[in-house]
Amino acid sequence: MKHTIRRNAFFAVLGRGWSLALGLISTPYIIGQVGVQAFGAWVLLEAIVAYFSLAEMGVGTSFNKHIAEYHVKEEHEQLSCVVSAGFFFYLAFSALLALLGLLLKDWLLGHFDFAAVSAAEVAFVYFALIAVMCLRLAASPFRSVITGLLRYDILNVSLSCTQTLSFCGLLFLLYSGFGLPGLAFNALVYALFDLSIIVLIAFRLAPQLRLSVSRQTFQMFQRLFKYGLSIQVVAIAEVINAQIDKVFLGIFRSTALVGMYEVGGKIANTTNSLVAIVLPILVPTTSQLQAAGRDEEIRQLYLRGTSIVALLIMPVSCIVVLHAEHLIRLWLGKEGFEAAAVAARFLVVGFAVYLVLGVGRLMSRGIGIPRYEMESGILISVINLVLSFFMIRQWGLSGAVVSSLIALIIGSGYFMIRFNRQLQVADGRVLKLVLLPTLLAAVAGAPSVWLSSPAGWALLSGASIRLQSFVHLTVVSAVTIAIYLFLLFFFGLTREYDELRAVLGRRPKKG
Numbered sequence: 001m002k003h004t005i006r007r008n009a010f011f012a013v014l015g016r017g018w019s020l021a022l023g024l025i026s027t028p029y030i031i032g033q034v035g036v037q038a039f040g041a042w043v044l045l046e047a048i049v050a051y052f053s054l055a056e057m058g059v060g061t062s063f064n065k066h067i068a069e070y071h072v073k074e075e076h077e078q079l080s081c082v083v084s085a086g087f088f089f090y091l092a093f094s095a096l097l098a099l100l101g102l103l104l105k106d107w108l109l110g111h112f113d114f115a116a117v118s119a120a121e122v123a124f125v126y127f128a129l130i131a132v133m134c135l136r137l138a139a140s141p142f143r144s145v146i147t148g149l150l151r152y153d154i155l156n157v158s159l160s161c162t163q164t165l166s167f168c169g170l171l172f173l174l175y176s177g178f179g180l181p182g183l184a185f186n187a188l189v190y191a192l193f194d195l196s197i198i199v200l201i202a203f204r205l206a207p208q209l210r211l212s213v214s215r216q217t218f219q220m221f222q223r224l225f226k227y228g229l230s231i232q233v234v235a236i237a238e239v240i241n242a243q244i245d246k247v248f249l250g251i252f253r254s255t256a257l258v259g260m261y262e263v264g265g266k267i268a269n270t271t272n273s274l275v276a277i278v279l280p281i282l283v284p285t286t287s288q289l290q291a292a293g294r295d296e297e298i299r300q301l302y303l304r305g306t307s308i309v310a311l312l313i314m315p316v317s318c319i320v321v322l323h324a325e326h327l328i329r330l331w332l333g334k335e336g337f338e339a340a341a342v343a344a345r346f347l348v349v350g351f352a353v354y355l356v357l358g359v360g361r362l363m364s365r366g367i368g369i370p371r372y373e374m375e376s377g378i379l380i381s382v383i384n385l386v387l388s389f390f391m392i393r394q395w396g397l398s399g400a401v402v403s404s405l406i407a408l409i410i411g412s413g414y415f416m417i418r419f420n421r422q423l424q425v426a427d428g429r430v431l432k433l434v435l436l437p438t439l440l441a442a443v444a445g446a447p448s449v450w451l452s453s454p455a456g457w458a459l460l461s462g463a464s465i466r467l468q469s470f471v472h473l474t475v476v477s478a479v480t481i482a483i484y485l486f487l488l489f490f491f492g493l494t495r496e497y498d499e500l501r502a503v504l505g506r507r508p509k510k511g
Contacts, residue, residue, distance in 0.1 A: 007152075007153050010153075011152055011153035011155075011156040011157065012152050012156055014156060014160070015152075015155070015156025015157065015159055015160050016156070016273060018160045018163070018164075019159070019160070019163055020270050020273055022163055022164070022167045023266070023270070024266075024270065024331060025167075026167060026170055026171075027263070027266060027331075028331060028332045028333065029171065029174065030042075030170075030174065030183070031259070031263075031332065033174040033175075033179070034174070034179055034180060035116060036256050036259040036260070037115065037116035037254075037255050037256050037259065038116045038117055038179070038180055038255075039259045039262070040116075040250075040254070040255035040256055040257070040258035040259030040260075040262070041114050041116060041117045041122070041180065041255045041258075042125065042180055042183060043246060043258050043259060043261075043262040044112060044114075044246055044247070044250045044255055044258050045122070045125050045126055045129060046129060047242075047243035047246040047247055047250075048108055048109075048126075048243075048247065049101075049126065049129040049130055049133055050133075050239055050242070050243050051239060051243065052097050052100065052101060052130065052133060053133055053137070053239070062223075062224045062227040063082060063083075063086055063140065063141055063144030063148070063224070064144050064147055064148050064283045064287075064365075065227070065283060065287050065365060065366060065368065066078075066079075066082045066148075066223075066224065066227075067079055067082055067083075067144050067145055067147075067148030067149070068148040068149075068150075068283070068287040068288060068366075069287050069288075069291055070082065071148055071149055072287075072288050072291050072292075073291065076206075076208035076209075077216075078220070079145075079206065079208075079209070080208065080209050080210045080211070080212070081216055081217050081219075081220040082141070082144075082220055082224065083141045083142065083144075083145060083202070083209060083211065084210070084211050084212055084213065084217045084220075085141075085217050085218075085220045085221035085224055086140065086141030086144075086221075086224065087138065087141050087142070087211060088211075088213060088217070089221060090134075090137045090138045090140070090141070091138065093134075093137065094134035094137065094138065097130060097133070097134055098130060098131075098134065101126070101127065101130040102127075105123065105126060105127075109122060109123075109126065111250075111251055112250045112251065112255070113250075113254070113255070114255065115255070116255065117180060121179065121180050121181055124181050124184060125180050125181065125183070125184040128181075128184035128185065128187065128188050129184060129187070131188055131191075132187050132188055132191040135188075135191035135192055135194075135195050136191055136194075136195075138195060139191075139194060139195040139198045139199070142195075142198045142199045142201075142202035143155070143198050143202075145202040145205060145206055145209065146198070146201055146202060146205060149205055149206070150285070151205060154201060154205070155201075158197050158198070158201060159194075162190065162193055162194050162197060163190075165190070165193070166186060166187075166189075166190035169186045169189065169190070170182075170183065170186045173185065173186050227368070227370070236377065236381055237376075237377030237378070237380045237381040237411070238377070240380070240381045240384055240385060241380060241381075241384055241404055241407065241408065244384060244385060244388055245261060245388055245392065245400035245401070245403070245404060246258050246261055246262070248388050248389060248392040248393075248400065249261055249392060249396070249397065249400060252392055252393050252396075253392070253396050253397070257339065257396060257397050260337065260339040260340045260343065260397060261340075261343050261397055261400060261401075263328065263332070263337060263340035263343070263344075264324075264328075264339075264340040264341065264342065264343025264344035264345075264347060264401070265343060265344075265347055267320060267324065267327055267328065267331070267340070267344040267347075267348070268320065268343075268344050268347035268348035268350075268351050269351065271313075271316050271317060271320050271348050271351075271352075272313060272317075272348070272351045272352060272355050275309055275312045275313045275316075275355065276355050276358070279309075279355075279358055279359065279362055282301075282305065282359065282362040282363050282366060283362050283363075283365050283366045285301075285366065286298060286301065286362075286363045286365075286366025286367055287366040287367070289301070289366075290366065290367045290368070298363065298367065298423070299423050299424075299425065301363070302359060302360055302363055302419075302423060302425070303425065303429070303430070303433065305359040305363075306356060306357070306359045306360065306430060306433050306434070307433040307437075307493075309355060309356050309358075309359055310356045310433055310434045310437045310438070311437045311488070311493060313352050313355060313356065314352065314437040314438050314440070314441035315437075315440075315441040315444060315445070315480060315481060315484045317348050317349060317352045317441070318441040318442060318444070318445040318480065319445060319448075319473075319476065319477055319480055320344055320345065320348045321345050321348060321349065321445075322445050322448060322449060322476070323448070323472070323473060323476055324341040324342075324344040324345050324348075325338065325341045326469040326472050326473050327341075327344070327469070327473065328340055328341055328344070329465045329466065329468075329469040330466055330469035330470055330473060333464070333465055333466045334465065335465065339397050342397065342398060342401065343397060343400075343401050345401075346401035346402060346404070346405045347401055347404065347405070349405060350401075350404050350405040350407075350408035350409065351408070353408055353409055353412050354408045354412050356434055357412040357413075357415060357416050357434075360415065360416065360419040360420075361373050361376075361415060361419075364419055364422075369422060372415055372418040372419050372422065373415060375414070375415075375418065376411045376412065376414050376415035376418070377411070379407075379410060379411045379414055380407045380408065380410075380411030380412075381407075383403075383406060383407040383410055383411065384403055384404055384406075384407035384408075387399075387402075387403035387406060387407065388400060388403040388404070391403045416430060436491070436493070437493070440484060440487045440488065440491070441480075441484060443483070443487065444480045444481070444483035444484035444487060445476075445480045447479055447480075447483070448475075448476035448479055448480055451472070451475065451476055451479075457471075
């Protein structure tokens, strides 16, 4: 288990890091080629289409747990039933999704003003994104074979290769003047190619894998459906928190503000992503520990994992909160994105809270008790939906990010209390693991606030915006991280990493 976790973590960081790098390069290029309003229209159409995926009722959320469990028990026939049930369900579901998208097109798109994009382009992008979603859904049971067998190394290498090809296609199509339709066509080709690669890898890793339709397949689908239905509430909450702000901004404000929100959201997501890379490994890992009867190791994994994530994410989030404008200037190389900086500040805090408590959330899926995550998801959905509706109409983008932050804090806190009771862990113990790194990060970041703007430095007089921001961020990051590391060693918090390695170093026996 120790070797597996290390290997997966290494390739997860490598793959996710490459993906983030491509995203950071492509976003300014897209905005430069099509403009902020058209970029906002693209983001808005992605948000609209994302809601169609909720109709699959959570079947896909249960693949990882069941595949990991059957792999440990060497029940190859059951593993094949999981993949078969998922694949044939998604074939039928994709046909329904295409019909639903056609019937609802005029009603859905009629609520928004796509002034910067023609009606024909909007329709093409809309249907292309629906096709992309169908292809991604069809690939999900095969992708779960790779993750369920804990072969994140192979998955991330393949994703890095296909994403690089997609990135090259995006640059070529935008440079050739194809605009948003070019983006949509590129996404469609990438999804088709990705599906082919994932299927080939899955059959290579699991030679016993067979696709078939039988009574046993139907029974397995019922089991997946029953388990996934609870987690689907969580998926609804995640989609609401990720997309509802953009939808309401598109209805009540403009696609330009949707673009600003997306820029700020990408800054916040990128900040959290490098820490969140290895979290999906917790589902199959916890599943295998439970199958081996290692309850105490599950409890220790929860505590140490939460501590490590908090220690890693808090100083980075602090830098974003204090210096968001410089991050956006460095990234986009231009002024005029102050609204995006506001979005980045609030969203990075909300995402950090959700991420830190995401250790327990993913582990609850691994041990088969998703009800706490479901209850938390309902709470997040209701709070964010209600607050966003009123606050966006009143305060625009600021109202959107504040409502999301409030919903994430309350919902995540509720989950923590419920899950702690399940594992018999004191709430105060977990809060200490989260609040202490937060306090240390705030103390470490405070001195950087008094650093003068690089525009006033004689050495950088007349330098480009990107160079000024780069120097500023380099200095404040070095100061913040240096102080933070000193505080970690001073308070003896570095031992958490060694204790987590000790927990993961014990190999669970096959049942």
